Amino acid sequence: MALMSISAAADTRTSGLPEVADPSRVAPKDARELSRLFxxxxxVLEEGTPEYSYARSTLxxxxxxxxxxxAGRFRSRGAEEMEDIVQVGMIGLIKAIDRFELTREVEFTSFAIPYIVGEIKRFFRDTTWAVHVPRRLQEARVQLARATEELRSRLGRTPTVRELSELMSLPEEEVREARLAANGYNSSSLDAAIGGSEEGESSLQDFIGAEDQALGLVEDFHALAPLIAELDERDRQIIHMRFVEELxxxxxxxxxxxxxxxxxxLLSRTLARLREGMLTHR
Incomplete structure (x- = not known):
């Protein structure tokens, strides 16, 4: 850890934590080890204290x-837009740091990347609409595009509203609304070809990244609901304030x-109980 210097005597300002001379230059491997310590x-540090601020900013x-x-996954963007992408990604990193707990028993890198990429994708989604469209319809439009392509390939024709409704598990009226919402979009579908090259055509999805694997968590959410219902009122209140209100x-x-x-x-005990219940469900 050549880029790190540790005080010979513990500094009371940093609660005994090592003083990192230049945190931004710590090697990734060292950063993983130090992050667990921080x-x-x-x-255990109180928010708002100098010690807490030091630990958080160093992380x-x-x-x-x-x-x-x-951000490297979006190298095709111009330098000016890349600067925005990095700034948006930093928001995701900060959210991940504020929400991460060692009791999750996962590496912070695995926990943080979805937050960072999620913020970047949200940035693209929210800045590529010509007119204001409700978030619900923005997401439905993407789902509609994928469902339409899937059924067109399967049926050999353009699918009907009813067929799309069944595949998307949405009322027919919402499918029609999603079609209308597409008129407010000012760029191609995520799956539409946007250019050719010697290697073949690429789609916007290639630049945004792979399909969001978090969609597979839907089943887990359904399994989690009855487990939360079994908690006492205070534990449910704490879960709600921490993960819904984000306090x-x-x-x-x-x-x-x-x-x-x-x-x-209390939170660690409740999360452990929910985790055990989820493992039993699986």
Whole structure:
């Protein structure tokens, strides 16, 4: 760890954490090891303190390479737009850091990349519409394009609204709305060819990335619902505030009148119970 210097004596400002001279230049392998140490301390530090701010900002800088890696998938964009992509990716990184907990028992890199790429994809989705279209219809339009192509290949003709409705599990009226919403889009379908090359044609989907594997979590969400229903009211309230309202543990503690550490213990216990229930379901 040549790029890192550790104080000989523990600095009370950093709660004993190593002082990283230039976090943005820490090698990825070292960043993974250090991140676990910083996340471990972040869980017990009080938000708003200098120690907490130091740990959080160091984590952000150490893991900026994840943003550059994710942004590299969009190299075909111009330099000016790439700068926007990196800035948007940083938002995803910060969200991942604020929501990550070691109790998840996954590597932070595996947890953070979907957040970073998700923010970038959301950026493309929200900036490529000529007129304002509700988010629900924006997403339905993409689903409609894929369903139409699938049925056209399968049936050898343009599918009917009813056939699309059955495949998409949407009411026919929403399928019609999605078709109308497509008129507000100012670029090609994600799957439409946008140019040729010696290797063949490419589609916008090739530049945005692979199909979102998170779609496979739908079944898990259905399995999770009854498990959450079995929790007592306080545990459900904590889960709701943490993952729906996206409050920090300190904010939850203030709302419930307990310490941040107590919230952390309750949350860890509840998540472990839900995880065990999910594994049993599988």
């Amino acid at each position: 996340f471990d301390q972040l869980a 952000i800088e150490m893991n900026m390479s994840l943003v550059r890696y994710a 920090t543990q300190a904010q939850i503690g203030e709302h419930l009148g307990v310490s941040q550490m107590h919230v952390s213990r």
